[in-house]
Amino acid sequence: MGRFSTPLAVEFADLGLDGVPQTARVLDVGCGPGMLTLELARRRGAAMLAAVDPEPVFVAATAEACPGADVRVAGAEDLPFADAAFGAALAQLVVHFMSDPVRGVAEMARVTTPGGRVSACVWDHGGGSGPLSSFWRVASALDPDVRTESGLNGASEGQLVDIFERAGLHDVTQAVVGCTVAFRDFDDWWRPFLGGVGPAGRYVATLDEPAVARLERALRDDLGDGAFSITARAWAVVGLAG
Template sequence: MGSFGGVSAESYARFMGRFSAPLAVSFATVGLEGVHPGTRVLDVGCGPGMLTLELARRRGAAAVSAVDPEPVFAAATAEACPGADVRVAAAEDLPFGDGEFGAALAQLVVHFMTDPVRGVGQMARVTAVGGRVSACVWDHAGGGGPLSDFWRIARRLDAGVRGEASLSGAAEGQLVEIFERAGLGDVTQTVVESTVALRGFDDWWQPFLLGVGPAGRYVATLDAVGVARLERALREELGDGPFAVTARAWTAVGTRV
């Protein structure tokens, strides 16, 4: 499973947590729909715990398990969500028995899995027959992700920029295909959204300098002149005043058969 190795939980929270925390509210509703309240639920690829906390708020921490391959993220989640069962593990090798959970959810994770079909297949394995498996990925390919403005401007300045549009699950229908290949039944696709109000350009831009994820790593490859050029182009596009970013994510839901 892909990772954010070397990135602190605090840096991740400042960069992507501001978008993924509100997304977790909508995604948890999708992932828990119809799931019996007495069953355990699993957060796969929990990061520093945005979705884990939302699941615990709805089900109680004792009913929630979470895994992440990065020890620093697992430790941050365990600290933020006392009572939850938090372990260091990759999606492709979940440390649970068959059918232990009523639902397994993966928020903004499938596109970083080394083997997405295996990872989702493991989520299905640990979910009880008839249970619910859900995943969501930002709409990077359709230009609806929270970083789409960044990648669009970066590509305008540098034709060699790859961005995140080619990541697994980032385009319409891709998560559904992954779920079906993993053997899930009754797979459906929906869209969930997250809106974040920002105080101004600097509030939006500064976390890009933390080296988090593909965008942060790209900025880190630039010299001072390149960073200043990119910042200037982005500021001209977005303006200095307060603004809001509304991002959407593709969601796939399937049933363990």
């Protein structure tokens, strides 16, 4: 997913930092291995940036990639920062992994100065325009009982808006951000699914060898063997704290 989240971070940062003073500190919530963190540091400087993630391995990777940033192990639902510590808080592709999305977004608002921007984005899994929509469409045709990502929090139009409003944000607006990623061939696209990472990878890991082979053949028939590109879009929401 890094091949999608890295270019997505450019467009999402445009949205999340719009109008935020250069002197304001910025927080990346659920930083993962640091795709958005690096983009924010490029724009604001690492010294103006904090990032959190509940996974220590991701925190270590982000801290190494972005020296000078304040990177900590923490979940969105209990942020280790004072009230109004940041001019903006952003969460890229993480609201749907929060154990309590409303509380997580409310915490983002708490640590953001009144009138500051709180932003989040989630792939459009519900609308079939996410980066893995082709995978889940073919997998569902072979296995009607497969649990896709379409039911994740925020993955359908309007759901992030509802979460933000319930969390107490005001002037909440919805936008669409996205990116296009090119692949050399089918194998370039397929290989990461065999690593068991993420919902799709974990699903593949549950299959026996014949089922994996059937899924691979069906996906290859669907996508072809040559070069191709996938355009993915995400729902993005901005609200004002305070």
